[in-house]
Amino acid sequence: MDAAQFLTIFISAVFLYNVILSRFLGLCSFVAISKETKPALAMSLSVMFVTTMSSIITWLIYRFLLIPFGLTYLRTISFILVIATFVQFVEMVIRKISPPMYRFFGIYLPLITVNCAVLGVAVLNSDMFFIQGKAVPGSFVYSIFQGVCVGLGYTLAMLLMSGIRERLDLCHVPKAVKDFPLAFIIASIMSLSFLGFNGFRF
Amino acid sequence: MEVSRGVKNKLIVSASPHLHKDESVSKIMWMVVLSLMPAGVAAVFIFGMPTLWVIILGVISAVIAEGIIQIFTKRKLTVFDGSAILTGLLLAYNLPPHVPFWLPIIGSFFAIAIGKQVFGGLGQNIFNPALVGRVFLMASWPNYMTAFTKPLNYDAITSATPLAIIKEGKILESVSYLDLFLGKRGGCIGEVCILALLLGAIFLLLKGYISWHIPIPYIFTVGLFAYIFGHQGLFKGDWIFHILSGGLILGAFFMATDYVTSPLTRKGQIIFGIGCGLITAIIRLWGGYPEGVSYAILMMNAATPIIDRYTKNRIYGTK
Amino acid sequence: MKKFIHEFLRGIIKENPTFVLVLGLCPTLAVSVSVINGIGMGIAASFVLLGSNIIISLIKKIVPGRIRIPCYIVVIATFVTITEMAMKAYSPPLNRALGIYVPLIVVNCIVLGRAEAYASKATVMNSLFDGLGMGVGFTLALILISAIREFLGAGKLLGFTLFKGFEPVFVLGMPSGALLVIGLLLGFFNVLKNRKV
Numbered sequence: 001m002d003a004a005q006f007l008t009i010f011i012s013a014v015f016l017y018n019v020i021l022s023r024f025l026g027l028c029s030f031v032a033i034s035k036e037t038k039p040a041l042a043m044s045l046s047v048m049f050v051t052t053m054s055s056i057i058t059w060l061i062y063r064f065l066l067i068p069f070g071l072t073y074l075r076t077i078s079f080i081l082v083i084a085t086f087v088q089f090v091e092m093v094i095r096k097i098s099p100p101m102y103r104f105f106g107i108y109l110p111l112i113t114v115n116c117a118v119l120g121v122a123v124l125n126s127d128m129f130f131i132q133g134k135a136v137p138g139s140f141v142y143s144i145f146q147g148v149c150v151g152l153g154y155t156l157a158m159l160l161m162s163g164i165r166e167r168l169d170l171c172h173v174p175k176a177v178k179d180f181p182l183a184f185i186i187a188s189i190m191s192l193s194f195l196g197f198n199g200f201r202f
Numbered sequence: 203m204e205v206s207r208g209v210k211n212k213l214i215v216s217a218s219p220h221l222h223k224d225e226s227v228s229k230i231m232w233m234v235v236l237s238l239m240p241a242g243v244a245a246v247f248i249f250g251m252p253t254l255w256v257i258i259l260g261v262i263s264a265v266i267a268e269g270i271i272q273i274f275t276k277r278k279l280t281v282f283d284g285s286a287i288l289t290g291l292l293l294a295y296n297l298p299p300h301v302p303f304w305l306p307i308i309g310s311f312f313a314i315a316i317g318k319q320v321f322g323g324l325g326q327n328i329f330n331p332a333l334v335g336r337v338f339l340m341a342s343w344p345n346y347m348t349a350f351t352k353p354l355n356y357d358a359i360t361s362a363t364p365l366a367i368i369k370e371g372k373i374l375e376s377v378s379y380l381d382l383f384l385g386k387r388g389g390c391i392g393e394v395c396i397l398a399l400l401l402g403a404i405f406l407l408l409k410g411y412i413s414w415h416i417p418i419p420y421i422f423t424v425g426l427f428a429y430i431f432g433h434q435g436l437f438k439g440d441w442i443f444h445i446l447s448g449g450l451i452l453g454a455f456f457m458a459t460d461y462v463t464s465p466l467t468r469k470g471q472i473i474f475g476i477g478c479g480l481i482t483a484i485i486r487l488w489g490g491y492p493e494g495v496s497y498a499i500l501m502m503n504a505a506t507p508i509i510d511r512y513t514k515n516r517i518y519g520t521k
Numbered sequence: 522m523k524k525f526i527h528e529f530l531r532g533i534i535k536e537n538p539t540f541v542l543v544l545g546l547c548p549t550l551a552v553s554v555s556v557i558n559g560i561g562m563g564i565a566a567s568f569v570l571l572g573s574n575i576i577i578s579l580i581k582k583i584v585p586g587r588i589r590i591p592c593y594i595v596v597i598a599t600f601v602t603i604t605e606m607a608m609k610a611y612s613p614p615l616n617r618a619l620g621i622y623v624p625l626i627v628v629n630c631i632v633l634g635r636a637e638a639y640a641s642k643a644t645v646m647n648s649l650f651d652g653l654g655m656g657v658g659f660t661l662a663l664i665l666i667s668a669i670r671e672f673l674g675a676g677k678l679l680g681f682t683l684f685k686g687f688e689p690v691f692v693l694g695m696p697s698g699a700l701l702v703i704g705l706l707l708g709f710f711n712v713l714k715n716r717k718v
Contacts, residue, residue, distance in 0.1 A: 022696045027546040028630045037511070073606065076624040077598040084591045110590065114628040116547040123621050163507035164328050171326040174275065174319075176711040177704075180543055184704030185320055189329050190504055191697035192337045196481070196497025199490015316701070320708075341692035 005138070006145060011200050013149035019117045020157040021191040026117035030158065031183050035169070040162035041155070043111075048151025050090070050112050051121050054083050055147030058122040059140055067133050079122045087113045121150045160190065227324070230461075231284030233411050237402030238291055238456065244395035248385050249299035250356035256306050256391060257294040263310035264290025271319045285324050289313050292332035292457060295392020296449070296496065297339070298350050305346055309335040329503045330463050333496045340496070350388035361388045365448045365492040374443075382446035393449040403455040415471035416464060416478075417454040421445055423479025424486075431487055450482065453495035463503045470506075470513040477502045525650040532654025538631045539662035540710050545631035548622040549663060550699040556678060559667035561615045563660025565604050565623060567653070570632050572600040574640040574652035581641045593636045594627065601627045631659060669702055670694060 019025050026047070033043050058079050066072050087110065095102045112118060125146055129139035136142075164186055173182060246253045268286040272279050280286075290310045297306060313335025321327040340347045352361040362370075364377050364387055381387055385395030392399075406412045425441040432439015444450070458464060458478050465474050478498045485494025538544045545566070552562040576596050577584075584592050605623050608616040616623065626632065635655055640648040672678050674693030692698040 021700075024547045024551045024696065024699075025625075027550070028544060031543065031546070037508075073602065076602055076605065076627055077595070080594055080598055080627050081591065084594050088588075088591065113590065113594075114630060114633050116625050116628050119625060119628050120621060123624055127621070159508060160504045163511060164504060167328070167507040167510075168321065168326070171322055173322040173326065176715065177320055177708040178711075181704045181708035181711060182320065184700045184707065185316060186328065188697045188700035188704060189316070189334055189337075189500070191695075191700055192334075192341060192692070193329075193497050193500035193504065195337070195341060195695075195697070196485050196491060196494050196501070197489055200488060338692060341695060341697065342690045343688060344691065 005142065008200070009142060009146050010149050010152075011197060013146055014153040014156060015194055015197045016200060018153045018157055018191075018194055019120070019150045020154060021187060021194055023120065024116075025120040026115050026154055029111055029115055030161065030187075031180060034158050034161040034183070035165050037159070037162040037166060040158040044151070044155035044158045046112055047115060047117060047154050048148065050083070050087060050115075051118050051151045051154075052144065052147040054079075054086055054118055054122055055125055055143050057082050057086065059125060059143045062126050062130070063135055063140075067130075072133070075123070075126065080119055083118055083122070084113045117150060117154055121147055124150075157187075157190070161186065227285075228283040230411055231288050233409065234406065234456065235284055235288050235291060237405045237411075238288075238295070238392065240398035240401045241295065241392050241395055241452070242291070244385055244398040245295075245299065245391045248353045248394060249351065249391070253299045253391055255303065256297055256299065256301060257291065259303060260294030260297070260306035260310050261287050261290035263307040264293065264314050267311040267314040268319065271315060275319075277323070280324065283324070285318075286314060289318065289331045289335075292330075292392070293335045295452060296332060296336040296390050298347065298389075299391050300349070300351050301346050305339060305343065309339045312338045325462055327462060328507070329500055330457050330460050333457060333500050333503075336496050337500060350390075352388060353386045353394070363388045363448070363492065364443070365486065369486075369492040379442055379446060382443070387447075390449060390452075393452040396446055396451050399451045399455065403451070406455070412455065412459040413468075413471070415468050416458050416475040419472050419475030420454040420458055420479045420482075421450060423476050424450060424483050427479070427483035427487065431483075444483075444486065448486070448493040449495040453482075453499055454478070457495075458499050458502070463506060465506050465509045465513065467510070467513045470509045473509055473513070474502050474506065477505065525646060528647055528650040529654040529657075532651060532656070533658040533661065536655075537658040537662060538634075538655050539659060539666075540707060542631075542634070543707075544634050545629045545659060546703070548625060548629060549659075549666065550696065550703060552619055552622055553663055553667035553670055553699060554694055555618075555671045555675070556664060556667045558615070558618050559663035560660065561608075561612070562619055562622065563656070563663045565608065565619070566626050566629060566631070566659055567656025568604055569597060569600040569626050569629075570635065570656045570659075571649065571652040573597045573632055573636055574648040575645060577636045577640040578643060578645045578648035584641075589641065590633075590637070593633060593641075597632050597636065598627045631655060666699070666702055666706065669706075670698060674698060 013019065017023055020027060020030050029043060034040050061078055061082060062072075062075065066075060066078065091102075091110065125143040128146075129136050129142050161183070165183065168182065177185070242257055245257075264286045265281050269279065269281045272281070290313075293309050293313050294306050297309070313331040316338070317329055317331030317334030318324065318327045348366075350361060350363050350366075352359045364374055364382065367374055377387055383396045385397070387394055403412075403417070407414065425445050428439040428444035429441040430437055430439060432441065432444070454475075458475065465471050481498035481501055482494045485491055485497060491497075532538065536542055539546070539549055548562055548566070553559050573593070573596050577593055580596075601624060604626070605616075608619075608623060635651060639651050643651065668678065670693045673690050676689040690698070693702065
């Protein structure tokens with residue numbers, strides 16, 4: 001476990017291989033919810049919470065259930081079930097504890113289940129931090145950290161995009177590119193600019 | 203009154219700075235074009251006639267691109283307001299001197315079409331169009347975009363830029379600060395002759411067309427980081443070298459200051475400048491590319507709406 | 522029969538999942554680097570879509586409303602796992618090329634979206650043709666996008682180099698280029714749509 005690895009995970013997850021702008025995970029919600037900043041931030045924080053927690057749970061399941069019993073081919077099903085259950089659970093808890101908060105999050109919570117970013121980071125963790133069925137040293141901590149960073153990367157992209165789209169909302173953009181096409185073009189330029197972090201070495 | 207940025211039925215009123223006074227948008231564009239002339243002249247002198255062609259092609263392509271798009275979409279022709287010319291000029295200035303002729307053409311077209319017109323035209327673009335074009339070219343034809351040539355040698359002999367050399371960890375020899383200042387080095391057309399650039403920059407500053415709030419923090423941040431973290435251990439970095447190298451002066455004074463794509467308020471501008479400096483320094487010191495100015499400015503362009511949101515001037519009389 | 526054909530065609534043009542419904546973008550952009558990959562993903566996703574639409578339509582009466590989403594996901598995940606294993610067995614290179622996007626078919630908005638919006642409410646036959654139509658529409662969209670990206674971005678098509686001396690637009694092979702292509706295509710189709718009105 002060394003600092004350089006953490007820094008690399010951070011730079012990769014947030015900037016270089018930004019979950020939305022480079023890996024394309026979470027695009028559906030990105031394009032749909034990034035129109036305004038408040039919902040964008042709400043969604044981002046929820047996503048970050050879920051990616052972090054599911055990183056923990058899926059790691060444990062992978063390490064102590066799937067590998068020992070040779071069931072790694074069930075990775076996809078088990079991961080997504082875990083995520084769906086967890087999100088459902090979170091939804092119930094929030095509903096009990098704070099109905100206004102539950103109303104605030106609205107449909108975003110169930111949407112997170114199908115957010116590719118969540119399943120994506122779980123799969124990424126098991127690909128990156130397990131070699132031939134054995135966990136690399138520090139695997140657990142790296143996985144959690146990556147979960148957090150992926151959430152941060154998601155938040156960054158959402159925040160920037162919502163700011164831009166809010167500003168463009170006040171302008172007359174050409175009718176043909178209004179909303180979705182322009183959002184993609186903006187994302188494309190953002191993705192281009194993030195290329196600047198290529199080859200990062202600390 | 204601040205120039206409204208294409209905001210429909212909304213005029214953004216701010217107390218000060220009143221950068222543009224009564225000047226029209228068009229005049230500002232032309233003034234910036236004028237202030238960039240010395241750098242272009244210097245470049246042709248340093249790298250030879252092909253440089254002039256790159257500049258001409260860049261400018262003409264930008265104008266034609268804007269004309270075609272505006273005619274096609276039945277919008278008002280604004281090709282003579284100077285902004286397309288400025289974009290084409292800046293795009294050309296961001297290219298190596300001996301690129302194939304189609305590079306500035308495609309670059310300018312892309313800069314105008316995707317960097318500007320798709321957003322609805324001047325005042326509504328989020329990103330600096332010239333930089334959008336440059337980054338597109340860089341990602342598409344990296345081989346051509348990094349083929350630099352020796353200065354004052356009209357035979358187009360390849361040579362690496364000073365930043366590229368130190369990125370590889372090699373020691374720089376035979377390039378003095380004076381060389382860097384006058385432009386006796388490999389690099390992009392508009393970035394090499396600091397003297398010429400500063401002439402133009404001082405002109406713009408004195409006339410009030412740009413303010414110091416972006417370029418000075420930008421340059422200062424880069425210098426500071428270079429000083430602290432420059433390669434030879436802590437607090438021993440060659441900050442003079444870093445300030446004079448690469449596209450920093452060109453970027454800080456002529457591209458980061460583009461009023462459409464940078465924050466409205468003084469505080470926001472300083473934040474913008476520092477942010478650009480931070481990212482530029484990080485890429486130069488630890489990233490894979492030798493130069494990071496274009497990427498830094500584009501990233502901060504993306505952050506400008508958010509910066510504006512959180513640094514909006516308070517209207518007098520309210521809490 | 523005519524009604525079924527109508528269902529089928531709807532998924533291809535009028536409600537094309539990629540260009541009209543703007544769903545399932547994650548794999549579309551990532552995988553459309555080459556036409557072969559595009560076709561591979563299209564077929565894989567179509568299989569899953571078809572299978573899950575049918576099954577979900579069959580069991581729609583028995584599934585309790587509260588937990589229907591997790592149930593659908595189990596069904597979909599099963600088909601995805603079958604696809605994954607088949608791909609690993611019969612075409613390892615394709616499996617490697619598609620990478621994590623094969624398991625990610627589980628959360629492909631198209632599949633779950635159709636399940637929730639359609640198959641859970643329609644008859645089995647309708648769901649079957651809807652699944653087929655959407656699958657074909659998705660695959661066609663993938664082919665279009667990857668053809669552009671492969672041709673302009675790498676100067677090839679289906680792996681064959683086409684012109685000599687053509688300087689490919691490298692960026693199209695990258696995520697940024699993908700976003701650009703899809704943005705421009707969406708804009709283009711909007712222009713066509715506005716013209717028709």
